[in-house]
Amino acid sequence: MRYLPLTDTDREAMLGVIGAPTIDALFTDVPSDLYLDGPIDGLPLHASEMAVEKHMRHLSKKNLAAADAAFFLGAGAYRHHVPATVDHLIQRGEFLTAYTPYQPEIAQGTLQMLFEFQTQVAKLYGCAVANASMYDGSTACWEAVAMAGRVTKKKRVVLSGALHPHYAETVKTMARFTEDEIADALPSLTPQPDNAGLIARIDEQTSCVVVQYPDILGRIPDLAELAEAAHAKGALLIAVNTEPVALGAIKSPGEQGADIVVGEGQSIGVGLQFGGPYLGLFAVRDPKHVRQMPGRLCGETVDAEGKRGFVLTLSTREQHIRREKATSNICTNSGLCALAFSIHLTLLGEKGLRALAAENHRLACIAADRLAKVPGAKVLNDTFFNEFTVLLPKDAREIVRALAHDSVLAGVSLGRLFPTVDALSGGLVVAVTETTTEEDIETLGNALEEVLA
Amino acid sequence: MTTPNQSGWRPTLTLDRRAGGTTTTGNKALMLEEPLIFEIGNCETAGVDLPEPSGTKDRLGGFARKEQIGLPGLSEPETVRHYTRLSRQNYAIDLGLFPLGSCTMKHNPRLNEKIARMPGFADVHPLQPVDTVQGALGVINELAQWLIKLTGMHGVAMTPKAGAHGELCGILCIRAALEAKGDAREVILVPESAHGTNPATAAFAGYRVENIPATPAGRVDVAALKARLGPDVAGVMITNPNTCGLFEPDLKEISDAVHAAGGYVYCDGANFNAIVGRVRPGDLGVDAMHINLHKTFSTPHGGGGPGSGPVVLSEALCPYGPLPFSELHADGTLSLVEEETAGERHPHSFGRMSAFHGQMGMFTRALAYILSHGSDGLRQVAGDAVLNANYVLRACEDVLDAPFASSGPCMHEALFSDKGFAEGMTTLDLAKGMIDEGYHPMTMYFPLVVHGAMLVEPTETESKAGLDQFIAALRSLAERARAGDESLKVAPIHAPRRRLDETLAARKPVLAWHEPSPAAGIPTLSEQGGS
Numbered sequence: 001m002r003y004l005p006l007t008d009t010d011r012e013a014m015l016g017v018i019g020a021p022t023i024d025a026l027f028t029d030v031p032s033d034l035y036l037d038g039p040i041d042g043l044p045l046h047a048s049e050m051a052v053e054k055h056m057r058h059l060s061k062k063n064l065a066a067a068d069a070a071f072f073l074g075a076g077a078y079r080h081h082v083p084a085t086v087d088h089l090i091q092r093g094e095f096l097t098a099y100t101p102y103q104p105e106i107a108q109g110t111l112q113m114l115f116e117f118q119t120q121v122a123k124l125y126g127c128a129v130a131n132a133s134m135y136d137g138s139t140a141c142w143e144a145v146a147m148a149g150r151v152t153k154k155k156r157v158v159l160s161g162a163l164h165p166h167y168a169e170t171v172k173t174m175a176r177f178t179e180d181e182i183a184d185a186l187p188s189l190t191p192q193p194d195n196a197g198l199i200a201r202i203d204e205q206t207s208c209v210v211v212q213y214p215d216i217l218g219r220i221p222d223l224a225e226l227a228e229a230a231h232a233k234g235a236l237l238i239a240v241n242t243e244p245v246a247l248g249a250i251k252s253p254g255e256q257g258a259d260i261v262v263g264e265g266q267s268i269g270v271g272l273q274f275g276g277p278y279l280g281l282f283a284v285r286d287p288k289h290v291r292q293m294p295g296r297l298c299g300e301t302v303d304a305e306g307k308r309g310f311v312l313t314l315s316t317r318e319q320h321i322r323r324e325k326a327t328s329n330i331c332t333n334s335g336l337c338a339l340a341f342s343i344h345l346t347l348l349g350e351k352g353l354r355a356l357a358a359e360n361h362r363l364a365c366i367a368a369d370r371l372a373k374v375p376g377a378k379v380l381n382d383t384f385f386n387e388f389t390v391l392l393p394k395d396a397r398e399i400v401r402a403l404a405h406d407s408v409l410a411g412v413s414l415g416r417l418f419p420t421v422d423a424l425s426g427g428l429v430v431a432v433t434e435t436t437t438e439e440d441i442e443t444l445g446n447a448l449e450e451v452l453a
Numbered sequence: 454m455t456t457p458n459q460s461g462w463r464p465t466l467t468l469d470r471r472a473g474g475t476t477t478t479g480n481k482a483l484m485l486e487e488p489l490i491f492e493i494g495n496c497e498t499a500g501v502d503l504p505e506p507s508g509t510k511d512r513l514g515g516f517a518r519k520e521q522i523g524l525p526g527l528s529e530p531e532t533v534r535h536y537t538r539l540s541r542q543n544y545a546i547d548l549g550l551f552p553l554g555s556c557t558m559k560h561n562p563r564l565n566e567k568i569a570r571m572p573g574f575a576d577v578h579p580l581q582p583v584d585t586v587q588g589a590l591g592v593i594n595e596l597a598q599w600l601i602k603l604t605g606m607h608g609v610a611m612t613p614k615a616g617a618h619g620e621l622c623g624i625l626c627i628r629a630a631l632e633a634k635g636d637a638r639e640v641i642l643v644p645e646s647a648h649g650t651n652p653a654t655a656a657f658a659g660y661r662v663e664n665i666p667a668t669p670a671g672r673v674d675v676a677a678l679k680a681r682l683g684p685d686v687a688g689v690m691i692t693n694p695n696t697c698g699l700f701e702p703d704l705k706e707i708s709d710a711v712h713a714a715g716g717y718v719y720c721d722g723a724n725f726n727a728i729v730g731r732v733r734p735g736d737l738g739v740d741a742m743h744i745n746l747h748k749t750f751s752t753p754h755g756g757g758g759p760g761s762g763p764v765v766l767s768e769a770l771c772p773y774g775p776l777p778f779s780e781l782h783a784d785g786t787l788s789l790v791e792e793e794t795a796g797e798r799h800p801h802s803f804g805r806m807s808a809f810h811g812q813m814g815m816f817t818r819a820l821a822y823i824l825s826h827g828s829d830g831l832r833q834v835a836g837d838a839v840l841n842a843n844y845v846l847r848a849c850e851d852v853l854d855a856p857f858a859s860s861g862p863c864m865h866e867a868l869f870s871d872k873g874f875a876e877g878m879t880t881l882d883l884a885k886g887m888i889d890e891g892y893h894p895m896t897m898y899f900p901l902v903v904h905g906a907m908l909v910e911p912t913e914t915e916s917k918a919g920l921d922q923f924i925a926a927l928r929s930l931a932e933r934a935r936a937g938d939e940s941l942k943v944a945p946i947h948a949p950r951r952r953l954d955e956t957l958a959a960r961k962p963v964l965a966w967h968e969p970s971p972a973a974g975i976p977t978l979s980e981q982g983g984s
Contacts, residue, residue, distance in 0.1 A: 002825070003560055039832055077580070098756045099558055101756065116489055119491065123524055174806070250513055297964055304943070313955065331615065346525070350522055
């Protein structure tokens with residue numbers, strides 16, 4: 001009960017002011033036959049700080065932490081080093097325990113940070129405007145599809161087969177209820193993404209083409225070619241990026257003509273956290289599309305003394321104003337994750353992000369060369385950033401499970417991502433970051449050789 | 454004339470105050486101005502140690518980035534100072550009472566932060582083999598069991614990432630259940646006092662939204678609702694306790710009527726903190742309800758998010774819940790039902806509504822909070838939250854109009870209106886006056902059913918002494934508003950910024966920093982060489 005400041009004496013005094021005999025008497029509107037007059041059976045009573053910490057530590061120890069393994073998982077979530085400064089700063093109570101900045105005069109800290117974050121994301125993506133963040137990459141992807149429908153007034157959505165299948169599933173789930181028609185495909189196991197196949201599926205009814213960059217197999221598609229083909233049919237190109245560190249090494253989607261760029265920001269500042277909370281990034285290349293964007297936007301203005309200040313703006317698009325006519329029902333953002341992203345990116349800067357990206361790519365090249373030497377294994381990709389696909393002669397799910405017993409977390413099997421497609425079952429998506437050592441790479445190579453022998 | 458002391462300090466010296474109280478730097482002692490990172494950083498500085506350039510041939514296939522991105526860097530000390538200075542421009546629950554009705558800002562225990570950062574939770578990938586994440590699944594399962602038992606429901610979908618995402622999940626469950634019966638219905642009924650997200654959610658899920666009026670007592674007009682039920686109504690979205698701060702005593706009757714008409718009841722559970730441990734929504738006939746973990750079980754708002762909105766489901770809706778979900782086996786092991794195994798074990802799921810398993814970092818915090826309070830403490834949470842709100846209501850109702858004060862005790866929030874203010878004085882003025890008194894303002898102009906609404910939610914983590922000071926401030930502001938005190942019109946005067954021009958921000962949106970024309974001698978971001 002250490003979080004409750006009222007004493008019984010306080011409670012008595014306050015009930016006296018209210019004119020109620022007991023706290024229970026304040027619940028008279030609850031039907032008396034349904035009112036619970038004591039703690040619920042079968043649930044434990046309150047516990048001390050020490051006891052709770054012990055219990056949670058016990059649960060925590062049942063997980064194999066990435067730091068305790070040779071670790072190669074990616075597929076939408078990446079393990080990077082986060083400088084200690086990031087976590088220190090986001091734990092400042094004035095950031096951590098602040099609310100949505102609806103009272104701008106006393107929320108300039110959060111608002112200025114969001115303005116800086118929006119600018120950083122827009123630059124990284126090669127876009128004009130980014131919003132103040134979404135729940136995560138997959139929901140940002142769905143919102144981009146919905147937005148393309150509003151902009152083009154068309155209903156046919158062409159998904160690349162090499163879009164992260166969880167993202168594709170999220171889009172398909174939501175489209176069931178909005179009557180969008182989804183044209184999806186499976187990834188082709190080719191060294192280069194199948195742009196021609198994707199372009200062939202675009203027609204006059206297409207609202208948008210959704211393509212991942214780099215894609216789920218780690219390949220880097222030519223977005224300029226796709227943008228041209230989409231625009232020729234009056235469709236928008238939506239580029240999805242799940243690894244923002246890659247954008248320190250490869251061209252931005254915006255500069256190649258993508259109309260909406262969305263992605264997962266987890267890699268920069270946020271950490272793995274078993275899948276959430278993560279950070280959805282959302283940007284548009286053309287500023288005229290701003291009023292169709294979902295989510296919060298922070299804008300610059302002046303105060304009554306003419307000083308620069310920041311406010312949440314264009315909220316007439318949002319649910320609390322427009323109710324059923326809003327651009328989205330989204331009602332929050334990932335403010336604290338956006339802060340972590342922004343701090344980490346500020347620590348990196350242009351120079352640091354480029355160096356970090358180069359190091360990721362260098363180590364990934366070493367890993368690809370090492371794994372290509374494993375008898376029976378073949379590296380699929382011609383192009384990649386820090387993630388690539390290895391084709392194995394047996395079901396990669398079994399191999400991943402077997403290696404995990406020796407604390408080798410080998411990667412994400414395509415069988416886990418595409419369980420119904422037997423042709424993909426030998427695929428293993430391997431991700432490498434600056435946290436991977438050359439020793440880890442050797443460990444993985446040796447372990448694969450052993451399990452395939 | 455005072456004699457100087459040994460250090461030469463003379464307390465009665467006239468201050469050398471510049472005109473208008475301005476300073477050369479723009480700073481005022483501890484109130485510090487801070488430029489944007491784009492104005493103080495440059496493309497050559499990094500606050501991290503970098504690996505040596507490798508020079509190996511890349512395999513980027515001709516997509517290597519050549520142009521400069523334009524991202525400024527700051528050294529580590531500059532970064533710490535920039536964000537620390539920014540943080541000081543923010544109000545936060547750690548600084549004081551945050552009486553935002555319906556938003557529920559309460560103390561955030563730091564134990565929960567410590568636990569969420571344990572490597573076994575923070576440094577685990579969502580797609581690791583299930584054998585290696587039994588503890589993480591254990592957290593999900595243990596939290597799920599608490600949510601089910603506290604709500605009296607049958608199951609819970611853990612993946613929704615925020616309250617509004619949870620609403621969407623619940624409505625999609627309803628839609629999937631109706632479709633499974635071949636029953637295509639088109640309408641969702643939403644009472645006037647519902648959260649703004651409710652109609653947006655229903656519309657997003659493809660439904661037509663129809664409003665149901667409120668009674669003069671601030672509750673759902675049950676007769677009007679019953680009269681509208683029919684074969685085209687998929688369900689009702691109701692908020693309980695509602696946004697007038699009142700419990701809906703007729704919810705069971707409403708649920709029975711909706712079920713008899715073949716529809717389902719969605720309850721917006723944003724205000725569950727008012728009734729946790731006191732009444733179970735399942736007993737009131739609710740089919741689906743999201744729980745904002747950050748509100749009821751106190752995970753930090755972080756300046757706007759992240760949230761987390763698990764949805765508890767009735768037996769009728771459980772089969773339709775989203776993937777993935779966790780399953781507990783007789784031998785105590787936990788498994789994950791994903792696309793791979795859903796066909797056998799969860800065949801009617803409406804599918805996936807996001808990547809991965811939900812807001813794990815919020816689950817650990819919420820579970821730690823729940824275990825700390827226990828079932829006895831959670832019951833006390835609701836009791837103290839309601840006690841504090843009624844205390845504020847009764848202590849202010851003689852100076853502030855409380856439109857539903859005679860409707861019975863309020864729940865966790867007290868609703869006031871601007872009735873009685875002098876001509877020209879508004880709720881906004883009073884709220885901005887709160888800022889000068891050192892408080893975050895209450896929720897304003899919501900709910901819409903009351904003119905100039907002020908919704909005050911003190912929560913259970915405020916002391917009586919703290920409330921007494923807040924009440925004194927609120928009463929004094931109310932009296933100034935009634936008296937037409939013009940000085941309120943220019944409040945706040947003590948905040949880091951005076952009133953901001955929101956109209957300008959919307960008319961001429963500036964949503965990203967743009968480089969000003971370069972001043973001679975100062976290299977701009979684009980003039981500095983990219984690598």
